[in-house]
Amino acid sequence: MYQYDAFDARFVRERVAQFRGQVERRLTGALTEDEFRPLRLMNGLYLQLHAYMLRVAIPYGTLSSLQMRQLAMIADKYDRGYGHFTTRQNIQYNWPLLKDVPDILDDLADVEMHAIQTSGNCIRNVTADPYSGVAADEVSDPRPFAELIRQWSSAHPEFSFLPRKFKIAVTGAPNDRAVIKFHDIGLRVVQNAEGQRGCEVWAGGGLGRTPMIGVKVADFIGETDLLPFIEAIMRVYNAEGRRDNKFKARIKILVHETGADEFRQAVYDEYARVDRSSMPPIDEELKRIEAFFRPPSYDALPDASPELQAAMIADPDFARWVRVNTRAHKQPGYAIALISLKPKGGAPGDATGAEMRAMADIADAHSLSELRVTAEQNIVLPNVKKSELFAVWSKLQAAGLAAPNAELISDVVSCPGLDYCSLATARSIPIAQEITERFADAAMQESIGPIRIKISGCINACGHHHVGDIGILGLEKTGAEAYQITLGGDPTDTAAIGERSGPGFPAEGVTDAIERLIHFYLRERQPGETFKETYHRLGHDVMKGALYAPH
Amino acid sequence: MPLIRDGGFTADDWRWLGEGEASAPGQNAVIPLKRLLDEGEAAGARGVEVPNNTQPESLAPLFGRLDLIVIPFPAFNDGRGFSLGKRLRRLGFQGELRAKGHIIPDQYAYARACGFDTIEISDALAARQPEAHWREAAASMSLGYQPGYPGPQNILIARYRARDADR
Numbered sequence: 001m002y003q004y005d006a007f008d009a010r011f012v013r014e015r016v017a018q019f020r021g022q023v024e025r026r027l028t029g030a031l032t033e034d035e036f037r038p039l040r041l042m043n044g045l046y047l048q049l050h051a052y053m054l055r056v057a058i059p060y061g062t063l064s065s066l067q068m069r070q071l072a073m074i075a076d077k078y079d080r081g082y083g084h085f086t087t088r089q090n091i092q093y094n095w096p097l098l099k100d101v102p103d104i105l106d107d108l109a110d111v112e113m114h115a116i117q118t119s120g121n122c123i124r125n126v127t128a129d130p131y132s133g134v135a136a137d138e139v140s141d142p143r144p145f146a147e148l149i150r151q152w153s154s155a156h157p158e159f160s161f162l163p164r165k166f167k168i169a170v171t172g173a174p175n176d177r178a179v180i181k182f183h184d185i186g187l188r189v190v191q192n193a194e195g196q197r198g199c200e201v202w203a204g205g206g207l208g209r210t211p212m213i214g215v216k217v218a219d220f221i222g223e224t225d226l227l228p229f230i231e232a233i234m235r236v237y238n239a240e241g242r243r244d245n246k247f248k249a250r251i252k253i254l255v256h257e258t259g260a261d262e263f264r265q266a267v268y269d270e271y272a273r274v275d276r277s278s279m280p281p282i283d284e285e286l287k288r289i290e291a292f293f294r295p296p297s298y299d300a301l302p303d304a305s306p307e308l309q310a311a312m313i314a315d316p317d318f319a320r321w322v323r324v325n326t327r328a329h330k331q332p333g334y335a336i337a338l339i340s341l342k343p344k345g346g347a348p349g350d351a352t353g354a355e356m357r358a359m360a361d362i363a364d365a366h367s368l369s370e371l372r373v374t375a376e377q378n379i380v381l382p383n384v385k386k387s388e389l390f391a392v393w394s395k396l397q398a399a400g401l402a403a404p405n406a407e408l409i410s411d412v413v414s415c416p417g418l419d420y421c422s423l424a425t426a427r428s429i430p431i432a433q434e435i436t437e438r439f440a441d442a443a444m445q446e447s448i449g450p451i452r453i454k455i456s457g458c459i460n461a462c463g464h465h466h467v468g469d470i471g472i473l474g475l476e477k478t479g480a481e482a483y484q485i486t487l488g489g490d491p492t493d494t495a496a497i498g499e500r501s502g503p504g505f506p507a508e509g510v511t512d513a514i515e516r517l518i519h520f521y522l523r524e525r526q527p528g529e530t531f532k533e534t535y536h537r538l539g540h541d542v543m544k545g546a547l548y549a550p551h
Numbered sequence: 552m553p554l555i556r557d558g559g560f561t562a563d564d565w566r567w568l569g570e571g572e573a574s575a576p577g578q579n580a581v582i583p584l585k586r587l588l589d590e591g592e593a594a595g596a597r598g599v600e601v602p603n604n605t606q607p608e609s610l611a612p613l614f615g616r617l618d619l620i621v622i623p624f625p626a627f628n629d630g631r632g633f634s635l636g637k638r639l640r641r642l643g644f645q646g647e648l649r650a651k652g653h654i655i656p657d658q659y660a661y662a663r664a665c666g667f668d669t670i671e672i673s674d675a676l677a678a679r680q681p682e683a684h685w686r687e688a689a690a691s692m693s694l695g696y697q698p699g700y701p702g703p704q705n706i707l708i709a710r711y712r713a714r715d716a717d718r
Contacts, residue, residue, distance in 0.1 A: 007706040011694045018691040022657065030680055035655050038628055121628065151696045151706070157664035158637055158700070161630030238634045239604070275641050279698045280711035288710065 001064055001370065002147050002292045004112045012114050015155070016105040019043045023102060042122055042160065044115025045101055049422045054093045054101060055118040056108060060128035060146040060170070061089030061373040065360040068371055070111040072356035078104055083356070085341060085349040087413060087464055088167070089127050089373040090118055094420055116154055121162045123153035123234070127169045129177045130374040133293060134336055134382045136328035140189040140197060142172035144290040145226065148282070152227055159234045163241035164249035166234070167206075170199075174493075179375060181205045181214045181495040182467060184251045185233060190220065198222040203233055204255030204263070209459040211466040211497045212252040215260040217267055224282045232271035240266070296368050296383065301333025305386035318393050320442055321404040326389065335386050337367075339379040339396060340403040340411060344440045347429045348414040349377030358399035366392050375464075375491075376413055376452075378406060408445040409453060409518070410436040413464060417457030417474065418481075424457035426474025426481040427507070431455055434511045439518075448518060451531040454489070467491035469531050470514060471498040483510045487543055488535055501544035513547045520546035553677040555659070555670040558689050560682045563671070565598050565619055581621060587613070600651070603631040607638040614644050621671070624652035633665040637700075640666035656680055656688035663689075664700035 004012070019039070026036040046053040056071070063071075071091055075083045078100050079093040086092055096104060108114055118125050126146040133141040149168055153159070159166075171178040172189040180186025186202035198220045205214025221229045237251045240258070255263045312319035327336040339359060341349050351359070359379055363371045366388045372380035384392055396402035405411045412435050415421065417428030432455055439445055454468030458475070465471030471486035482504035489498030505513050520543070525534045535543050554563040568580045574596040581598035584605065598619035601610065610620070620639060622632040636648055650662050651671040662670060672680075695703040 005710070007694055007709060011692070011696075011706070014692050014694065018657075018688075021687065021691065025684065030684060031655070035627060039657055154696050155692065156697055157661035157695070157702070158633045158697075159630070160661060161628050161633065161658075235634050235637070239631055239638075243629060243631070273638075273641060275699045277699070278705075278708065280708050282707075284711065284714065285707055288714075 001062055002059075002143075002289060008151075009109070009112070011154070012109045012112075012116070013106075015043075015114065015116060016102060016109055019105065020102045023098070038120050038161070041120035042117055043101075043105070044118040045098075046119060047422070048094065048420055049418075049424075050420070051095050052098055052101070053420070054096045054104060054115060055086070056091050056093070056113060056115045057118045057125040058089050058091060058113075058373050059150050060126055060132065060143050061130050061375075062128075062132070062143060063371045063373065064111075065363040065369040065371065067111045067113055068356050068360040068363070070107060070113070072353040072360070074104055074107060075356065076353040082350050082352045084347070084416065085351065085373050085377050085379070087349075087375050087377060087415075087462065088125065089130070089375060090125060091373070092416075094416075119165075120160075121164050121166075122160045123149075123156065123162075123166045123168065126150050126153070127167070127178060127183075127375065129171045129173055130372045130380050131177060131327065131336055131382065132172060132372075133295065134329050134331070134334075135173050135175075135177075136330045137175050138173045138330065139191065140172040141290075141293050142170040142178070142187070142189050143293050144286055145172075145187065145189060145199065145223070146170045147289050147292075148227070148286060149230065152230075159238060162234075162238055163243045164246070164251075166237070166251065168230075176491075176493045177375075179464075179467070179491040181493075182207055182211070182464075182491060183214065185230065186214055187226075192220045192222075196222055199226055201229065201233075203267075204252045204260075205495075206250050206252040207461040207464055207466050208250065209247060209461065210250075210252065211461070212256060213495045213497065214252075215255060215263075217264050223286060227282060228274040228276055228279070229267075229271055231274055232267050236263070236266045236270050295331070298331045298334060298383075299385070301331075301385065301387075303332035303386075305333060305389075307387040308389055311390040315390075317404070317442075318390060320446060321393050321402055322389060324404045324408060324446060325406040326384075329383075331383075333386055335384050335389060337381040337384045337389065337392055338374070338406040339381065339401050340405050341378050341401075342405055342411050342432075342436060343400060343403045344410070344436050345433050346436065348412055348432050351379075355399060355401060358395070358401065362392055362395050362399075365395075376407070376411060378411070404442050405436075405445055407450045407452070409439045409448050409451050410445055412436060412453045412455060413468070414455040415457050415462035417455075417463075421457060421462075423460055424474070425459075425476040426457050426483065428455045428457040428463055428472075428474055431472060431474070431483065431507065431510055435514065438511045438515060448522065449530050452489075452491075453514070464491070465489070466497050467495075468498060469535065470517070472510060475504065477504065481507050483507065485510075485513065485544075485547060487547075488532075488540060490532065499540050499544075501540075501547050516549065517543065517546045520549075552671055552673060555672070555682075555685050556668065558686045560677070560685075568596060579618075581619060592616075601635075603629065603635055605635065607635060607642055610639065610644075611642045614642075614646075617644075618646040619649060620644060620646065621649045621651050622667075624650055624654050627653040627655050627658065633661060636662070636665040636667050656684045659685055659689045660692060660702055664695070664697070664702040 367381035456463035486498030576595035
């Protein structure tokens, strides 16, 4: 994991002190509420429906057990004993008091964490593949690039008052788990024909009220050219992005209105003009950062584990959890294990202080003290010996964290919705809870197979409903909540925006409609077919018909 | 209108010309870009105010006639001026670069890093955000991560120098 040097540490401390001063100047009236708002947002502090909300950055979703324990402490001391892991690999606290926030930021700085740029019209916390460094299909660990960009984008003098927020995601694998085509900038670490490392660059993707798939801006930008290239994109956007209408201010609108070719040309023209005279050799800085992400010293193990096989035969529940919640690791004898934060009837992504501590303890005992946060609001133990999976599962069971539903139907992604959020037009969490209850049966879930259900409580789409196999959008229609269902969305390389099915459903009708669709799929699917495959074979109209058809 | 230079409030040695007011050669006077373009070489004023969406390349041929370029900030959260300032410096403008309008002390260091020398604010803003606030805000961050933006100590360069010293 990356560790702060004296510069990083001082930078974060100074930033906390600066924010203390800004809070004081707000209280004296020297700063108006309008002036204070972007300053507090750039320090992670929102004003929500009932209280302030603090969003803490978990850069590229990587956490140490020590940091997880500190997040638990903050949940217990300053909040109501829990936190909410978000689709952008961050954690949110829903009930901090304004007066406590500078102290919380100091507590975060104690474990090399912060809330810088988790909100506001600036470059947000950089996200990455949650299996970075351990995925079997990875070309190169994307986190050194993400860390380089995190530093470069922190308190950027030129790009802190952009037309709108700006999100960057990085993957290092051919299978995109970082949703790069739906980010303002998406990067994929690749090697060119000469064996040099660099990035494929996408821009102009996004969800929100106008979902768009990004366009490829460059096939290959060498690693030492990456920051100047991003600087060029940012400068074109900062100068040309629309500021007349908040809803048309994201870079996706600029790319769309300008046209991909003209936008690309503008970026390359600017790129040729970027001042590199005071840029130190960035390959050296990357190397410095990369040293922190070297693979840990794994034990040399055979890939198959007799202990694991025996335990799977002895305990079918454990066997199911292994089949559903573990993924291929690049190191023989190891596995990636997913901890689902989607228990039956729970609020997606929520974890209590006690649960966070339990996860930290398990990471210490079995995962080289490291954890990850996924865009699906789950937690990853990235380095578990297969022979220890049973011990991990037993401890997760004891902590109530062993739901065997990773990437299955009850692994629902949801924004906080009207229960917390001032923008929301409908509740999200109760819908998610009802779905997890309706489809609670583990055997049934496994037989349904992989399927993404994503719920947003308003058109801003924080629940990413546009990229769900089944997307649910909560709206308010003449005083009542109405839920619109989209089908066929896809956040991966085969990126697609879900298509609207038809008239919305009342809150109490959503789960029934989904159940009808699932039963139809189970009847119609061919052997081995996933929901997505059946959807594409039968087509949108046939599948959407099943949502409405009575049995 | 108060002017901030080098962290303190100071007197403005530039004057805005009224619409019909003649501009004499070599005058420390500011006129709008449109007038400068209309009058061509005859415009004697050495200062110009340009809209914040001006194409910077279009100004480059005028640099020799200008000692001051003023970029308006219609709202403090409209960051276009930062990129325009940066681009004008990159194109070689060496005169005074001024940000005018709604800028807050918390943006002062950013403005300087993007090439601005002076900030011109309204009397009301100066009353609410006195000189001490500008001085303190300018000094609040001693470090920065972006090469190519003068101001606080650059962390990437400091690390590079430390490595260089070890070699």
